[in-house]
Amino acid sequence: MTTFETYLDARNGTVLDDDLVVVLRNIAEATRQISDKLRTSSLDGLTGSTEVTNVQGETQKPLDILSNDIMLEACRRSASVSFAVSEELDTEVAIHADGKYAVIFDPLDGSSNLDVNVTVGTIFSVIRATTADDILKSGRGQLIAGYAAYGPQTGLVLTIGQGVQMFTLNDEGVYMLTNADAKIVPEAKEFAINAARRSSWDDAVAAYIEDAIDNGHNMRWVGSMVADTHRIFNRGGVFLYPADRNKPASGGRLRLLYEANPIGLLVEAAGGAAIIGTTTILDIEPTSLHQRVPVIFGSKTEVDKISAAYQERVLGAAAAE
Ligand SMILES: O=P(O)(O)OC[C@H]1O[C@](O)(COP(=O)(O)O)[C@@H](O)[C@@H]1O
Numbered sequence: 025m026t027t028f029e030t031y032l033d034a035r036n037g038t039v040l041d042d043d044l045v046v047v048l049r050n051i052a053e054a055t056r057q058i059s060d061k062l063r064t065s066s067l068d069g070l071t072g073s074t075e076v077t078n079v080q081g082e083t084q085k086p087l088d089i090l091s092n093d094i095m096l097e098a099c100r101r102s103a104s105v106s107f108a109v110s111e112e113l114d115t116e117v118a119i120h121a122d123g124k125y126a127v128i129f130d131p132l133d134g135s136s137n138l139d140v141n142v143t144v145g146t147i148f149s150v151i152r153a154t155t156a157d158d159i160l161k162s163g164r165g166q167l168i169a170g171y172a173a174y175g176p177q178t179g180l181v182l183t184i185g186q187g188v189q190m191f192t193l194n195d196e197g198v199y200m201l202t203n204a205d206a207k208i209v210p211e212a213k214e215f216a217i218n219a220a221r222r223s224s225w226d227d228a229v230a231a232y233i234e235d236a237i238d239n240g241h242n243m244r245w246v247g248s249m250v251a252d253t254h255r256i257f258n259r260g261g262v263f264l265y266p267a268d269r270n271k272p273a274s275g276g277r278l279r280l281l282y283e284a285n286p287i288g289l290l291v292e293a294a295g296g297a298a299i300i301g302t303t304t305i306l307d308i309e310p311t312s313l314h315q316r317v318p319v320i321f322g323s324k325t326e327v328d329k330i331s332a333a334y335q336e337r338v339l340g341a342a343a344a345e
C-alpha cells in the first residue's frame with residue numbers, strides 16, 4: 025500500500041518541489057499531533073472554553089489554541105514558509121523572511137463539537153507568497169489544499185493539483201493511501217444546511233431546499249464543515265451555508281481564505297462544484313484575511329440547479345428594472 029511519504033516522493037521533482045514536500049510532511053505531522061491531543065483531551069483537561077476571544081469574536085477552546093500552536097510550529101519547521109494565516113490569529117504571522125509559501129489554515133474546524141466527541145478537522149491551503157500582499161489572492165492561486173478529519177478514523181484528504189487523494193492514519197501513525205482518485209458523484213439526494221436559520225435564507229436557497237424535500241432528499245447537518253464535506257466526498261450531496269438575508273454586510277458564516285477556498289479547490293478537483301451564488305468560490309478576489317462568504321458546494325448537478333436558481337433571480341431582477 026502507498027504511504028503518504030511514498031506518494032510525496034513519487035511527485036517530488038514534478039508537481040512538487042523539495043520545499044513543498046517538506047511543507048506537506050510537516051502539515052501531516054501536525055495533524056497527527058492534533059489527532060493525538062484530541063483522542064485524550066478529556067483526560068488531559070483540554071475541554072470547555074477559555075476566556076480568550078479570537079479576532080472573529082468567537083470564544084476559543086483550549087484545543088483551538090493548541091491546534092493553532094501545533095500548526096504554527098509546523099510552519100516554523102518548514103524553511104520555505106513565509107507567512108502563516110489562521111482563523112485564530114488577528115493577522116498574518118511572518119515565519120521565514122526568505123520563504124516563498126504561505127500556509128493558511130483553520131486549525132480546528134467545528135470546534136463547537138469538541139466536547140460532544142463528534143468529528144472535527146483541520147483545513148489548510150498553501151499558496152505562493154513572498155510578501156504579505158501576495159496572500160490576498162483568489163482561490164485559483166492555491167497550490168495545495170486539504171483537510172484532516174478527526175473522527176472514528178483520522179483521514180487526510182489532499183489535492184496537489186492532480187485529483188484528490190485520501191489517506192487514513194494507521195496504528196503506527198503512518199498515513200496510508202486509501203483512495204487514490206476520490207470523486208464526488210454528480211447527483212445525490214442529500215443536503216446539509218442549518219435549517220434553524222431558515223428565515224435568513226434567500227429565495228434561491230429556500231426554493232432549492234423546498235424542492236429537495238418534495239423530492240425525497242434526506243438532510244444531514246454535523247455542524248463541522250469538515251465532517252459534512254467528508255460525507256459529501258464519500259456519498260455525494262450538497263452543503264449550504266448561505267449569507268443571512270437580514271445581515272447582508274456580514275457576508276456569511278464561513279471564512280473565504282481558510283474554509284471556503286481549500287474546500288472549494290478539493291471539491292472542484294473531485295468533479296464537484298463550489299459557488300456563492302452566480303460566482304464560483306475560487307474566483308472571488310479576497311479583500312481581507314478573515315472575510316466571510318456564503319458557501320454552497322458538493323455534487324455538480326445539484327449545485328448547478330442552485331446556481332441556475334440564482335441566475336434566474338439575477339435575470340428576473342434585470343428584467344424588472
Ligand atoms: O453553528 P452552525 O450554524 O451550525 O455553524 C456550523 C459551522 O460553523 C463551523 O463550525 C465554523 O468553523 P469553526 O469551528 O472553525 O469556527 C463550521 O465547521 C460549521 O459548518
Ligand SMILES: [Mg+2]
Binds near residue numbers: 132134249283
Ligand atoms: Mg471552521
Ligand SMILES: [Mg+2]
Binds near residue numbers: 088111132134135
Ligand atoms: Mg476553527
